[in-house]
Amino acid sequence: MAGAGGQKPVVGRVTHLMVDIDGVVVIGRPADGAHWKTGLEADLGISAADLKQHFFQPFWAQIVTGQLPLRPTLAGALAKCAPHLDATRLIGYWFSHDARLDRAVLGHLAAARARGLKAYFATNQDHERARYxxxxxxxxxxxxxxxxxxxxxxxxxxxxxxxxAARITGAGPAQHLLIDDSAANVSAAHAAGWQALHWTAQALWPG
Structure with missing residues (x-):
């Protein structure tokens, strides 16, 4: 099994595939694969830059780790930078426009599970989008x-x-294989004793 850059995880020890979502399983807008913010200003009247400045930069690190709730925090930010827009509408737009599934990846997961491997999604998400x-x-x-x-x-x-994550799965570190499009996450997984594959357009699915 090999991936981008000649990576060769030790397949024999892997029992749990730990698959990132954004950039691996979910790849942009359903219609065309573009980033979900591509038409944001034209559609909802708020620029991606303003949303970053007033919401993502100050609050996202706390939201994605469960320290702040998504909806009321976003509502407070929108009251300052886009008072015409409510949080429910923006969240609906965001989630539905960041929802294109990579069917090939899902097919690989199905095949791996049929061979007896466990497949978990290991992802940085707030509670609301995780449920979605x-x-x-x-x-x-x-x-x-x-x-x-x-x-x-x-x-x-x-x-x-x-x-x-390992506490939840109950498997040993080396039994996990992370598939992630972030090189930093792959390096951190290796440091934790996991197998890891940096997912890129040129990567080969482990098999």
């Missing part, structure tokens, strides 16, 4: 569980994410 991805987008049909950062109280690449 699992229930409404249907990832529950494609994995054995989801381990998200807000649940653990810590986000990748923090070592605590990998420690917490």
């Amino acid at each position: 991805l699992w229930q409404e987008l249907g990832l529950a049909r494609h994995g054995d569980g989801m381990i998200h950062s807000a649940r653990l109280g810590v986000a990748k690449p923090d070592p605590g994410f990998f420690e917490g």
